[in-house]
Amino acid sequence: MDGYMCEGSELKDAVYDYISSLNSYASSTNLFYINSQVVPFHEEIQTFIRDLNPTSFRTVSGNRTNSDLADMLQKVIAGTDKNTVSVFVSDCILDVPQGDARDYFVNRQIDLKNAFLKKVVHDKNFGVEILQLESRFSGKYYGTDGVTPLNNVKRPYYMWVVGDKNILAYLNRHISLSKIKHGYLNMASFTTPSEVSxxxxxxxxxxxxxxxxxxxxxxxxxxxxxxxxxxxxxDLYPTLVxxxxxxxxxxxxxxxxxxxxxxxxxxxxxxxxxxxxxxxxxxxxxxxxxxxxxPEQLPSWVKKSNDDTGSNIKTKLSKTSGIQYIIGGVSDAYNEYKSRTKIKFTITKN
Known part of the structure; x- marks a missing residue:
């Protein structure tokens, strides 16, 4: 994530804008860095954003070189209870330590399906919103073909918002996701069916x-x-669509x-x-x-944004290595829930 911490980064603006807005509706806000470990940050949100830079990242404990994204997401959902909303921000690049990339991606998809399915089985109101955003990037990209320097390019990143769907609906009503600073490119959401008014x-x-x-x-x-x-x-807010x-x-x-x-x-x-x-x-x-x-079980934009190889990044700046398998794992966990809501009425003839 170091490359997103450059001067003029839209990521920092968007995160600051959204988290500070959420803070107005929360009893408390807890901030963390996450890699192979979850590391608390005990300062205010203003300090957190100011300190989002490569230097501060390097001082954080844990493994920064080859973090397991599936493991990170498992930690996030495990730490989210019925009264908690968790926001996870990442480039969502699936690193391939060895072997065939696609085989590795499929295994991670299964891991994520199992993690989210377990959560949904125990909490039918658990909802997931995934925003694809875009930010300036200047730094090193670590791909399967080695390290590629990138300078002042636009790259996608992702913001996950997870928690009780009724709380998410309430927040969406008061803090419009479409008004996040610099906006977002695409969105995928997953939840169980809701009765709406x-x-x-x-x-x-x-x-x-x-x-x-x-x-x-x-x-x-x-x-x-x-x-x-x-x-x-x-009122379609509870559908999270x-x-x-x-x-x-x-x-x-x-x-x-x-x-x-x-x-x-x-x-x-x-x-x-x-x-x-x-x-x-x-x-x-x-x-x-x-x-x-x-709606589509897996939005079409997800496949269009996917890169199966993790190589030749300069020809695929708008794509994310393995994103189809990451979001696909969440989609698989909610596969039995095709409908978000039903509206019913009766036609009578006199």
């Missing part, structure tokens, strides 16, 4: 009239195409061929996070409808 509204009513909760009925007017249109306001994924209607599977999710957008509301516009064909029959939020 939602209400249906008639889009054509001037007062935005809500569905009659007692009769479960609502007057609908058709649009120019003859379809009926209404909107659903839903990022806004880019939520606004892609292909991630919403509908159980009824006469019903379609037309549009999803983020809204500013005390009770809800998103507005879902739904159309119902005038040919629809009376039936129950389920809208199932089912």
């Amino acid at each position: 939602y209400d249906c509204f008639n889009r054509y009513m001037k007062d935005g009239k809500k569905i009659n909760q007692n009769k479960k009925q609502m007057e609908l007017k058709s649009d120019r195409s003859g379809d009926f249109v209404f909107v659903i306001k839903a 990022d806004d880019k994924t939520l606004t892609n209607t292909e991630n919403f599977k509908v159980s009824n061929n006469f019903v379609k999710v037309d549009h999803v957008e983020k809204i500013e509301d005390e009770l809800y996070s998103h507005l879902i516009t739904v159309s119902i064909s005038d040919r629809a029959k009376a039936s129950g409808v389920v809208i199932d939020l089912t």
